[in-house]
Amino acid sequence: MSISITVNGKRHLLAVPADTPLLYVLRNDIGLNGAKFGCGEAQCGACTVMVGKSATRACVFPVGAVGAQHVTTVEALGNGQRLHALQKAFLAEQAAQCGYCSSGMLMAAKALLDRIPDPDEATIRREMTGQKCRCGVHNRIVRAIRRAAQELRG
Template sequence: MGISITVNGKRHLLTVAADSPLLYVLRNDLQLNGPKFGCGEAQCGACTVMVGNDATRSCVFPVGAVGAARVTTIEGLGHGEQFHALQKAFLAEQAAQCGYCSSGMLMAAKALLERIPDPDPATIRRELAGQKCRCGAHNRIVRAIQRAAQELRG
């Protein structure tokens, strides 16, 4: 079946089943390896991408449900000299240890900051509670999100 989706600003026409998980299409068909396969059950958040303005667990989200929404992965957030404020803050705060959760954490943080531009630490922890980080970088992640929020507000 032909599915047309826009990922990171680029339109793609794919021959995939509509019920294929978005994560599989991103990784296998589009070679976008930023979103990670963690649990496959929408429990860990390693696969989080933006579908429209929503942080979405792509491991259980059918590609056919994307519709006209734009998909943004970590590859579309920023790169090279054009890092997003969140990416710069994660680097400055050393908010990644193993890095496996980082792309999902960054995408969830982007969705958070779009909804709540000036979150306090308790709000950040509550909003990102579903994003699992096993190496214990949570305090650094919270500081990084606060730093990015400040930069984005000017």
């Protein structure tokens, strides 16, 4: 079966079954390794990407369900020369230790800030509940999201 999806602004025509998890397509077929395989059961958030405007667990989301929506991965946020406000804030707040969860955290935070530009701490904690960090830097992550929100608002 041939499936066409747009990832980070680039169209891809793929010969994969429609029920293939989006994460596998991103990593194995397109070569984008930012989203990580954590649990494979949509419980940890390491695989979080945006499908349309929604934070989505790519490990269980079938590529055939993407449809006309655009997929955004952490690779689209920024690069070494130009970082997104969230990436800068994560660095400033030291909100990553091992870094395994970081791409999923960043994408979930981006989806949150796109919906709610000025979230309070309670909102951030509620909205980020499903994103797991085994290193335990959740407080730093909350501070980083608050910092990025402030920068994005100007």
